[in-house]
Structures are given as structure tokens and as C-alpha cells.
Amino acid sequence: MKKDIFITDYNCITPLGFDVSSNWNALLEGKSGVALHQIIENHSPFYASKIDSDELEKEFQNNFNNQNFTRLEKMFLLSLKPLVEKHSISEDTAFILSTTKGNISLLKNQTTLPEDIFLSKTAQKLANFFGFTTKPIVVSNACVSGVMAIAVAKNMIQAGKYKDAFVIAGDEISEFVISGFSSFQAIGTEICKPYDKNRDGINIGEATATVYITSEFNKNEKFSFKILGDSAINDANHISGPSRTGDGLFASIQNAMNEANVSSKQIDFISAHGTATIYNDEMEAIAFNRMNLQNVPLNSMKGYYGHCLGASGLLESIISMESALKNTLIPSKNFEETGTSQPLNIIKENQPAEIKYILKTASGFGGCNAAVVLEKC
Known part of the structure; x- marks a missing residue:
């Protein structure tokens, strides 16, 4: 085990x-x-x-x-x-x-x-x-x-x-x-x-x-999040453009959730990549819908921090964990009108929420995609 x-x-x-x-x-x-x-x-x-x-x-x-x-x-x-x-x-x-x-x-x-x-x-x-x-x-x-x-x-x-x-x-x-x-x-x-x-x-x-x-759980720590599952899949689509069908991200999410043994209904919040480029955001919407995650509250931190490249995934994971600790969902800044072909539950304002299971995703040049599932202990 x-x-x-x-x-x-x-x-x-x-x-x-x-x-x-x-x-x-x-x-x-x-x-x-x-x-x-x-x-x-x-x-x-x-x-x-x-x-x-x-x-x-x-x-x-x-x-x-x-x-x-x-x-x-x-x-x-x-x-x-x-x-x-x-x-x-x-x-x-x-x-x-x-x-x-x-x-x-x-x-x-x-x-x-x-x-x-x-x-x-x-x-x-x-x-x-x-x-x-x-x-x-x-x-x-x-x-x-x-x-x-x-x-x-x-x-x-x-x-x-x-x-x-x-x-x-x-x-x-x-x-x-x-x-x-x-x-x-x-x-x-x-x-x-x-x-x-x-x-x-x-x-x-x-x-x-x-x-x-x-690997050591310490009850004296102020907080603890279990890393339940992870996956990284390359869609081998294009040197810079994401897959139009979201194959790599879909597979990454599916694998991470399977390892975590959680269903789409259990995910409380998605910290997505959301770069604000035409093709990335569309690809993510397709992948999330393929996983039946379209109703899960979702945000992108890029409107606050910009795209911080190799830091973005870790920084946004930290903010998502802080959201869980504070029982508060942060809006996806500057979002006003849906611009993807598939629906997403974009967070529009600060709102209270019980957050136990977090899905964090990322996608990048070269067809790379990754996902992790975190659980608030």
C-alpha cells in the first residue's frame, strides 16, 4: 500500500x-x-x-x-x-x-x-x-x-x-x-x-x-493537504498549440482522479490554467466537460498574477489550498461573458464554500498537460 x-x-x-x-x-x-x-x-x-x-x-x-x-x-x-x-x-x-x-x-x-x-x-x-x-x-x-x-x-x-x-x-x-x-x-x-x-x-x-x-502526518501542523493523485500526459499535438479535443488534459485529469479514487461529483473546486488565449481556454472547457466537471466552481489566477510560467502551477496550488482553509472561493478576475463553446462554472465573486477536494490543472507548449488532486485533511 x-x-x-x-x-x-x-x-x-x-x-x-x-x-x-x-x-x-x-x-x-x-x-x-x-x-x-x-x-x-x-x-x-x-x-x-x-x-x-x-x-x-x-x-x-x-x-x-x-x-x-x-x-x-x-x-x-x-x-x-x-x-x-x-x-x-x-x-x-x-x-x-x-x-x-x-x-x-x-x-x-x-x-x-x-x-x-x-x-x-x-x-x-x-x-x-x-x-x-x-x-x-x-x-x-x-x-x-x-x-x-x-x-x-x-x-x-x-x-x-x-x-x-x-x-x-x-x-x-x-x-x-x-x-x-x-x-x-x-x-x-x-x-x-x-x-x-x-x-x-x-x-x-x-x-x-x-x-x-x-510522508509524516503531524497533528501539530496548522494545516495538511494530502496529495491523492497525479498525472502528466503529452497530447503530441503541436509545438505550441493545444489539442482541439483536449485529449492530453482529459487523460491527465482522468488518471489523477482515478488514482485519487474520487468522482467528478466529489471535486469541490478547480484551479485551472486559464491563460486567456483563444485555443487554451477552449481546450480546457472541452476537457472539463468530457470529465463531467462543467458544474464545478472554477477559476484562473492569471488575471491577478499573469502567467508566471514554471511558477504558475505551484503558486496557484498554494492559493487553492488557502481557499480551502479559508472556505472561500476567489473569482476568476475579468471574466464577464462566456467565450468557450462548452459551459464552465466560472466563479464571478468571492463566495463561501466547503472545499475538501481540489483539482489543479496545467497545460503548456509542446502538448504537455498535468493534473493533481488534493484533499484537505
Whole structure:
């Protein structure tokens, strides 16, 4: 019989705050980190969710003396520090880094590859700073990375390879990422509107998020969420476009729910991907309907945080767990009129709810899809 695996602690660094409580209060008030930013010289301002660099530096100075870190690494360290201080690191503790592009900004104006550009180097640098002795694990699979990292931790602990794990996810806004999404004509001209009829694309975001995952249930913890099931399926459809039939996401959800042994009727809330692109949102609606989940309350966090790439899945999982603890559903910001061919139960306002079973999904470039089912203990 498989071990039960639990998430018992988490933290995040975002434009809405440098801890979970600050983020939750901002979400309750309907605040968004998305605003017009001038990020690239000689380029028009565009909507993005960006952490104030001066505030970040001030917070880092208050917590650390070492300055030998990139801006993204400082975000990682601030997110991870509170958890490391509360949970001991042993020789059986895993360190898992989830990111899409890592320190990609270091490539600017370089003629040779800086060593810190490699994701494995970033992971080792962070692990060494906090004294992890196991070899770091990197999960980098486009925009499903954050959700997959939860699954990797769960499965490796269940296999007996580790006793517990710190999972950290993050990405920052960079010219490289902006150029990539611009080439697909995927960046919206206004604040993004997931699932809305008038949506026209994504807003890029940045954040770091951290969770502590363990096989040991401790009644003294403030909260505990069991990771009941997970799955990651590639639909092999297109290098950037999602499957029009939702095959990969449908299979990921089906597998995760089968492992969790929960039915569609038991799912209380869906934290969806919801990028606000025409094809992604349509694909998700089709997949959710195929699973008979169209009546389950659902939201996307992209209207608050933008699309944070490798951090999005982990950050949104944290917010979904906070929703369950606070018995409150947060609306899918900027949604007004249904823009998908299949119906969805989009949350439109703050509302009370008993949340026990959470479905978190993600989809990304290359046909990747992932899902996890969480249970509030």
C-alpha cells in the first residue's frame, strides 16, 4: 500500500506580497498585480505582473547579507527561507526546483554562456546555500512544471527515495520570454480575461513559490493537504498549440482522479490554467466537460498574477489550498461573458464554500498537460 503524502507548509513571493497572507488579503480585495510596464527599451509598455525590484532588494537585504545572487535567485531564497527555518533538512530530504527559463536574463549581451544559465547550476547554488545534501532535482517542462514538481515529490517519496521534500518554483519576466510569446502573437493588448468572450491573450507574470511535502502526518501542523493523485500526459499535438479535443488534459485529469479514487461529483473546486488565449481556454472547457466537471466552481489566477510560467502551477496550488482553509472561493478576475463553446462554472465573486477536494490543472507548449488532486485533511 502506498504511503500517504502531505503538503504541510507553503510560501510565495509575488507582486501582491512577499508572504501568503499578504497575497490572500490582496486577492480578497480583488487586487491585481497586472499593470502597464515599460520592460524593454524602445518598446511600448505592455500589461504584465512584475515584482517591484526596489522592494525585492529591500526585503532581501533585511533577510540576507550575501549579494552573490541574481534577481531571480533572490526571489527563490526569500520564498524558501521561512520553510527551511521551520522544517529540518536531513540526508533524506529532496530539493526540487521547478522553472521554465531560470536565469535566462544572464544571456543578454553575452558572447559566451555564463555558468549560472544552466538550471542544474541554479538548483545546486540554492541547495548549497541552505545546506541540502542530496543532489537537486530540476523539473522543467514548460508551463506544467509547477504542477509536475508536486507529482515528482509525491512519487519519489512514495518510492522510498526520500522522506520529505522542499519544492520551489519560479520564473521572472525577461526579454527572452517576451520575445517568445510575442512571436506566437499570444501576448494580450489589455489585462487578460480567462475564458471570456473578449479575451485576446496572456499577460506575462513573475513569482516564486515553495511547498514542503512529507510522508509524516503531524497533528501539530496548522494545516495538511494530502496529495491523492497525479498525472502528466503529452497530447503530441503541436509545438505550441493545444489539442482541439483536449485529449492530453482529459487523460491527465482522468488518471489523477482515478488514482485519487474520487468522482467528478466529489471535486469541490478547480484551479485551472486559464491563460486567456483563444485555443487554451477552449481546450480546457472541452476537457472539463468530457470529465463531467462543467458544474464545478472554477477559476484562473492569471488575471491577478499573469502567467508566471514554471511558477504558475505551484503558486496557484498554494492559493487553492488557502481557499480551502479559508472556505472561500476567489473569482476568476475579468471574466464577464462566456467565450468557450462548452459551459464552465466560472466563479464571478468571492463566495463561501466547503472545499475538501481540489483539482489543479496545467497545460503548456509542446502538448504537455498535468493534473493533481488534493484533499484537505
